[in-house]
């Protein structure tokens with residue numbers, strides 16, 4: 001055995017650099033969970049038994065972190081089993097450990113690791129010594145970041161084997177290359193412009209993308225889709241004449257074990273190829289996709305695949321050719337298959353030219369109506385990407401019934417980290433409690449497989465832009481962190497994720513942790529309490545979707561109605577008297593949602609139209625709930641800023657100021673929600689607030 005200090009790629013105590021490594025570009029002002037506090041956790045001695053690009057990038061990472069903080073006492077040993085085998089004499093068996101000292105591997109579950117796949121790792125902590133053994137380079141990276149983020153078992157525990165619960169852990173960027181006059185550069189982006197593109201082309205300086213890739217790798221993300229699913233003419237060319245830009249981004253993400261994907265237009269054969277049709281069953285169209293995809297792989301051999309929004313909100317799709325969505329998805333899947341790529345086909349398909357007078361059409365039904373009959377028809381490398389709820393990323397929705405309805409289809413559940421309907425990164429809204437509830441939702445009676453058990457992956461729309469704090473609202477970083485961690489470990493509690501994020505980002509100050517916890521942990525329910533009530537959704541200003549407008553979408557073609565009148569409110573989605581949507585669920589949910597007496601309060605108005613005097617399980621009438629909850633929500637929002645001010649000198653000043661200014665806006669906006677909704681429903685119902693609070 002070679003002593004540890006002589007092993008290849010060892011970063012011993014003596015080589016700790018005291019200055020930033022010259023090859024590393026200057027860091028952004030905010031390093032989120034990979035800043036000084038994470039650096040302070042890195043043990044002083046790091047022993048790396050690995051080779052190749054991952055070893056080089058981990059060495060660079062250690063050097064970068066060393067420049068931020070000297071680290072903690074102790075050692076971190078990282079062993080890539082692939083390296084161990086490569087350095088073992090040829091006659092040794094597959095389990096051979098080459099030049100890795102026996103003590104570094106003592107007791108490690110090597111056989112289990114070999115079965116667990118290359119993203120897995122095993123970790124043990126004894127005293128101030130942490131040991132990580134990984135089945136491959138991605139696992140090694142994840143093990144390294146687990147040590148930095150404090151995801152280390154208590155001292156003396158056995159080795160724990162860690163594998164991601166979901167193999168697909170993807171962020172979708174809705175970035176455009178140019179700035180849209182209304183939408184800005186990033187559709188539904190609230191954190192500045194695109195990190196990737198500027199003035200219609202790839203940015204010259206990709207420094208921030210490098211840091212972003214590191215942040216994502218640290219939370220376990222393994223795929224990033226680069227551009228908006230609404231693919232405009234200019235962005236469509238990323239598939240053909242601008243492939244070199246995809247290749248450059250792929251290189252940056254590859255360094256962190258992340259593969260890139262592109263959103264493509266279903267009409268590409270016409271738009272880019274000059275063909276007369278995009279009919280998926282046309283041999284020329286199929287050949288065009290095959291050739292174009294092969295050309296892309298020639299430049300980006302580990303390209304991940306395509307994301308497609310088709311027949312939705314104006315995007316072209318197979319319906320125009322009399323074909324269904326399995327025909328559409330499979331033509332792309334077959335072009336990708338020889339290269340190992342996948343197509344992510346979105347199930348967000350509905351009629352956005354609905355007649356509001358027609359009470360039988362229900363947008364919530366659309367995904368199930370279109371896709372459930374296609375179960376079993378999608379190729380193996382096609383993944384159906386289903387929004388977690390049946391409508392559109394509202395503050396509260398039931399779980400989409402599509403997730404339970406397609407056992408023979410690979411599904412990815414889509415979440416929205418960018419806060420389109422949840423306060424646009426101006427309001428505090430820590431979404432992990434809701435995501436966690438969704439992922440743990442059983443798709444049947446008690447003990448039935450959950451959403452997380454059923455899905456092959458989790459996809460989420462990114463909340464990041466070129467903003468100094470990455471996410472506009474600095475505390476919205478918690479959502480990105482939690483998303484990645486939940487994709488890896490859906491059962492972990494949102495409170496624990498908050499602790500992890502606070503520790504890595506803000507360090508061990510107990511008051512800072514307490515204040516952040518108080519602000520963030522209840523913030524989703526707080527946001528819900530002053531916005532659209534009891535699952536009815538929307539009530540936002542049309543177009544940009546910020547702030548209240550109760551009837552903003554009521555008489556529009558978008559299928560987003562609350563049907564409030566003088567007597568009552570809500571959408572009848574029952575089988576007995578409504579649109580029948582409740583019947584799309586398996587039992588016990590179909591019956592539970594169908595009956596007004598068993599439907600949970602928070603979803604009452606999603607499933608039922610009820611009189612204002614209807615009594616909730618909480619004991620309050622619907623109208624009194626609307627009045628009280630908006631008033632009390634506002635009172636609680638007013639308490640946030642004084643609380644935040646208690647840590648003014650304990651967090652970076654620029655960050656404190658940014659959050660402070662946003663809390664002022666949250667107070668203003670919450671009051672606007674309160675006053676508009678309370679007044680609207682008083683005028684509609686004529687029923688007074690029994691608590692006598694002012695109504696305008």
Ligand code: GCV
Nearest residue numbers: 174187188229230309348392
């Ligand atoms: C990218 C919602 C948003 C759109 C978005 C769409 C989607 O409707 O408002 O901006 O388009 O969802 O998920 O495709």
